[in-house]
Amino acid sequence: MAVGKTDIGMFDPKKGWGTHAQIRLTHSSLLTIDSDLNFIGDLAESYTVSEDALTWTFPLRDDVKFSNGELVTAEDVKFTYEMLKEDGIKFDLSFVESIEALPEDNTVIIRLLEPRSTFVSQLTEIGIVPEAHYDDSYSQNPIGSGPYQVVQYDDGQQIIMEYNPYWYGKEPQFKKLTLLLLEEDAALAAAKAGQADIVYVPPTFAEQKVNGMQLLAFESIDSRGIMLPTVPSGGKGRTNDKEVDAGNDVTSDLAIRQALNIGLDRQMLLDVALDGYGQKAYCLCDGLPWFNEETVIEDGDIEAAKKILSDGGWVDTDRDGIVEKNGLKAEFDMYFSSSDQLRSDLSLAVADQATEFGIKINLIGATWDEIYLKGKTGAVAWGGGRHHPHQLYTMNSSEVIDTGYNNMSNYKNPKVDEYLKKALNAVTQEEANKYWKLAQWDGETGFSGIGDAPIVWLLRVDHLYLANEKLNLGKQPIHSHGHEWALFGNITEWTWGN
Incomplete structure (x- = not known):
């Protein structure tokens, strides 16, 4: 298989393993998500939450073993969560007051300092590691309790996994997986050479014909x-x-951001950059229970974009096609991952359209390391999307500015912060969804495109793969951000037909 960079986090939750939904092959988590997006037990047989949403109780299965044959215990869960809470970098567990292991009952009790409506999502993402075998070199010999164990990891080249004989779930048909860490062009070449059974392809490559392979779109x-x-x-x-340096004199003007939101034609972007493989987007969570449908607009309106710019003082006085304000041209740099064909194609299409209403965007292809260093001074082709709303907080709350790569826009709105905090601290999902929606737009303000627009969302992309015609991938849930690991949540359902 060649589906992208599948070693983000290097099998260690402290390094970010799990933050891209990739733990399912190698690790158990307290909870998991089924194909209908319900939160269900994994290592935990079930779970209960107190009425005040502060105490979470997890009775554990007693038949779960690590790949070395040792039982997974409540103490291992306690160790994992306490280790990540103390670290505080990849997983924010600062709201956790205590983790208690009850060995005699094989139960874990987690107490929170305040309600956290998105905590349930972290329970599906944190892979449990063995206390007795975890150290700084864990990535070189990861021990987990998922259906597969890592037997070989060649950094930058490949990961070889074999079936974990102690796996407690449904036995997968495939006993060995080889993940090739190839860029998109090389992955397609591997498919054509018969060296890969499934590869990720960007929309630009979707019409490529490979003998014995079919295009799958999710x-x-x-x-x-x-x-x-x-x-x-x-x-x-x-x-x-x-x-890092931060700030941009052009994009910090609200008129520029709102003009892009209404002036860019999402359907045209979908057709040009994605060959129709996807849907228009107006937020990070279109179609999900916490999406505010009031943020959907009639876009591609060049005249409306020009009026927003003109009302904001941006006028093309020298008639060169680019508007200016107080001597400043409406021109800025936009960074995109040079190894990502989709982001490259989308960035080109965006820059082309923006010129129609007087904004010039200079495109710069770069590595993610370079983007993280320079991205707070220019626009970035951004992405996201999870089976839960927590990214609405991390991308838009002023509380997380300067942590990780959260809120790269340096966006601050006290009213939005208030809504986001209330959403986080809600006792029920229904209450949380109410505030997630208000944070997007409350009729007067919000972080959506019709509000402050720190991120102008454009498209939801289909995940495309070329797969061997004999490979059946079972019932795939709607995929989250990251084509690299979205496929593998149901790996035990995969079959090889005739």
């Missing part, structure tokens, strides 16, 4: 948009704990 909540700095230039910030 709906996703994987959204793409433009992240735009909301503060003027000259500031400093932090990204992934490194000091």
Whole structure:
């Protein structure tokens, strides 16, 4: 298989393993998500939440073993969560008051300092590691309790996994998986050479014909948009704990961001950049229970975009096609991952359309390391989308500015912060969804495109793969952000036919 960079986090939750929904092959988590997007027990047989939403109780299965044959215990769960809470980088567990292991009952009790409506999602993403065998070199010999165990990891080249004989779930038909860590062009070449049974392909490659392989398209909540700095230039910030420059004098003007939101034609972008493989998007969560449908607009309106710019003081006085304000041209850099064909194609289409209403975007292909260093000074072809709403908080709350690569826009709105905090601290999902929607737009303000638009969301992409005609991937749930691992949640259902 060659489906992208599948070693993000290097099998260690402390390094981010699980943050891209990739733990299912190698690790158990307390909960998991079924194909209908319900939260169900995994390592935990079930779970209960107290009326005040502060105490979560998890009776554990007693038949779960690590790949070395040792039982997974409540103490291992306690160790994992406490280790990640203390680390505080890849998983924010600062709201957890205590984790208690009850060995005699094989139960874990987690007490929170305050209600956290998105905690349930972290329970599906944190892979449990063995306390007795975890150290700084864990990535070299990861021990988990998923259906597969890592037997060989060649950094930058391949991962070889074999069936874990102690796996407690349905036995998979495939006893060995080889994940080739190839870029998109190389992955397609591997498919054509008969060296891969399934490869990810961007829409640009979708019409490629490979003997014995079929194109599979899966709906996703994987959204793409433009992240735009909301503060003027000259500031400093932090990204992934490194000091960086922050701010942009053009994109910090609200008129620029709102003009892009209404002026860009999402259907045309979908047709040109994705060959129709996807859907228009107006937020990070279109179609999900926490999406505010009031943010859907009639876009592609060039005249409306021009009026927003003109009302904001942006006028093309020198008639060169680019509007300016107080001597400043409406021109800015936009970074995109140079190894990502889809983001490249989308960025080109966005820049082309923006010129029609007087905005010039200079495109810069870069590595993600470079983007994280420079991305707070220019626009970035951004992405996201999970089976839960927590990213609405991490991308838009001022509380997380300068942590990791959260809120790269440096966006601050006290009213939005208030709604996001209430959504996080809600006792029920229904109450949380009410505030997630208000944070997007309450009729006067919000982080959506009709509001402050720190990120102009454009498209939801289909995940496309070329797969061997004999390979049946079972019932795939709607995919989350990241084509690299979205396929594998139901790996035990995969079959090889005739």
